[in-house]
Amino acid sequence: MTPTVDPPLPRPSVESEPFWAAVQKDELRFQRCARDGKLFFPPAARCPRCWSREWSWDRVSGRGTVFSFVTFQRSYHPAFRASLPYVVAIVEIEEGARFTTRLTDVRVEDVRVGMAVEVSFTPVAGGAKIPLFRPAGPMP
Amino acid sequence: MRSIDPQRARRLRDRYAIVGIGQSKIGKVPGSSALSLLVDAMANAVEDAGLRKEDVDGIVCRGPDEVYTHHQRVGQLLGIDAEFSTTVDNGGASQILSVILAVMAIDAGLCDVVVCGYGRDSWSRTHRSEEKREAVSLVPEEQTASEFGPEFGLFGATAQHAFGARRHMARYGTTQEQLGAVALAFREHAQRNPEAYLREPLTMEQYLGARRIVEPFGLFDCSVPVDAAGAAVVTSMERARSLRHRPAAIRGFGTFNNLRGWAADEHMTTTAAKRSGEKAYAMAGLGPKDVGTAQLYDCFTYMAMVQLEDYGFCAKGEGGPFAASGALRPGGALPTNTSGGQLSEGHCEGMLQILEGVRQVRGDLPPERQARRADVALVSGHGGHTVCHSSLILARA
Numbered sequence: 001m002t003p004t005v006d007p008p009l010p011r012p013s014v015e016s017e018p019f020w021a022a023v024q025k026d027e028l029r030f031q032r033c034a035r036d037g038k039l040f041f042p043p044a045a046r047c048p049r050c051w052s053r054e055w056s057w058d059r060v061s062g063r064g065t066v067f068s069f070v071t072f073q074r075s076y077h078p079a080f081r082a083s084l085p086y087v088v089a090i091v092e093i094e095e096g097a098r099f100t101t102r103l104t105d106v107r108v109e110d111v112r113v114g115m116a117v118e119v120s121f122t123p124v125a126g127g128a129k130i131p132l133f134r135p136a137g138p139m140p
Numbered sequence: 141m142r143s144i145d146p147q148r149a150r151r152l153r154d155r156y157a158i159v160g161i162g163q164s165k166i167g168k169v170p171g172s173s174a175l176s177l178l179v180d181a182m183a184n185a186v187e188d189a190g191l192r193k194e195d196v197d198g199i200v201c202r203g204p205d206e207v208y209t210h211h212q213r214v215g216q217l218l219g220i221d222a223e224f225s226t227t228v229d230n231g232g233a234s235q236i237l238s239v240i241l242a243v244m245a246i247d248a249g250l251c252d253v254v255v256c257g258y259g260r261d262s263w264s265r266t267h268r269s270e271e272k273r274e275a276v277s278l279v280p281e282e283q284t285a286s287e288f289g290p291e292f293g294l295f296g297a298t299a300q301h302a303f304g305a306r307r308h309m310a311r312y313g314t315t316q317e318q319l320g321a322v323a324l325a326f327r328e329h330a331q332r333n334p335e336a337y338l339r340e341p342l343t344m345e346q347y348l349g350a351r352r353i354v355e356p357f358g359l360f361d362c363s364v365p366v367d368a369a370g371a372a373v374v375t376s377m378e379r380a381r382s383l384r385h386r387p388a389a390i391r392g393f394g395t396f397n398n399l400r401g402w403a404a405d406e407h408m409t410t411t412a413a414k415r416s417g418e419k420a421y422a423m424a425g426l427g428p429k430d431v432g433t434a435q436l437y438d439c440f441t442y443m444a445m446v447q448l449e450d451y452g453f454c455a456k457g458e459g460g461p462f463a464a465s466g467a468l469r470p471g472g473a474l475p476t477n478t479s480g481g482q483l484s485e486g487h488c489e490g491m492l493q494i495l496e497g498v499r500q501v502r503g504d505l506p507p508e509r510q511a512r513r514a515d516v517a518l519v520s521g522h523g524g525h526t527v528c529h530s531s532l533i534l535a536r537a
Contacts, residue, residue, distance in 0.1 A: 010287035020287075042288060048400070068307040068408065073352035076295035085355075088294045090303060090403050098403045102292040113310035130291050 006125035007079035015043040018057045023131050026121045030097045032058040041097040062119035063136055064093040071108045087111050091133050105134040141415070149392075149422040156243045157380040157387035157537060160189025160373035161495040166486045167337040168263050169367035174204060177369035178259030179217045185255060185371035190384030196373075198224040198254030200241050202234040202489070214257075223251035231523025232437055233395070234258065235370075235491045236530035240393045242374040252375060258491040259369025266365060297439065298354045298362060300526055304408035305356045305442035311409055311457070314445070316356060318460030320347040322441040323360045323483055325468035330480025332470065332509045337366050337486040361441040366486035370495050377537065388498040391516070392424025392533035402526045411443075412529035413450035413520060420518075420531035421452075428452035431533075432513030433500050434474055435493035437522040438481040444468075447520055448476075451531075475511045490521040494532065501536045
């Protein structure tokens, strides 16, 4: 019997702390540069395009499309062994950022590049939430 | 991006050469640390050059990335105080970068004879059971992401490169069989290299039926972890001419780093190899048609395939059909990874491929392994979270 192992929890940096705080409130927020008006990711003190220090944590729709994806068939961490096979995707958020996450509520063989997905705030060990994505439902 | 100034690019063309190569045993080498393997390879390379320890006044190497001033430990074991010495940090692009730094240091007058090298003990450190591989990761703790990865089940280099393969498949219709053609071609070459670690025949059926790792990659899309080290000695062409072997002239080199990340723009389908290669071709005054054999960094099948496009051996999106045409095989239009590559000879972060490039342009390989046109060999290195790239064009002097 393999002992149950919890999946690793995110260890936020000073810069990413607001991202994770928003996720706990079921909000997906990315930094939007005040100068060029676009999102940037990963979290940073300056916009990597124009080096502006002026930005805000903007809430996004949580919708996007699959830019690319991979299917884990082999275990790299005991916490995920029972989930095999599972899909990790790079999701292009509607508003522009690319975010890597796990897809849920989908058969691995049904995932396609370009597929519409939406965020699903999912509780993990310890009660914290992480933003997984699932096939998008109909537009509200 | 600045334009490439041809005059400036060609200033160092053919002025430096690789004059000696050496390697350790490849495969399972129990009882040897990565450091011991590297020292073996370096001593062998200096001996191959017909030089003595006292002639070496520079060391450029890459260590386990978590080791502080690794080159100092290498120099201590070799018993050398060096005019120039450093460790580099570009992942799989480090090994060619070491050769480039050696040329730059010699050209700047800092030193005369530099030994470059890399060694690892990937077989001895890991074991091929699921539990051991989970427990003894090849990726050191410091390199594991603290967020935006592990919490989603994203681990390891295989997945990162597989994102590229999947994206390429979606954009250009690249198939699993085309990736398989890369693995099969390199295995065919490995069968002609007695030092290669994996030498048994590999069929398409076996490739397609192999254990899946992180799809679209199966077992034979992944390079093979081994204990191995390689080293090369760099000096000026004037000095090279009086040494034992026909020098492998350093005709061109280039670097590029997609530091904004693998997931930015279309970096995963047009890699840093493109710009790095353009600079190397400009320095060499050559183009893809002049290259007789390529030794491409193949941590995974896809990475060799996409570089065929980025180096201009075929059009963007045509890497799959080009590989499937048999071009990479022995006797093909572009015999590639003629020692078996990292997929079959063994993964030594591209170091062994520099050595094979040198052997090809020296022209002293047995006929079944010697490329038909081997006056110019292109060697590539890729790594550092899949964004760093370096290129080396070697030529028969």
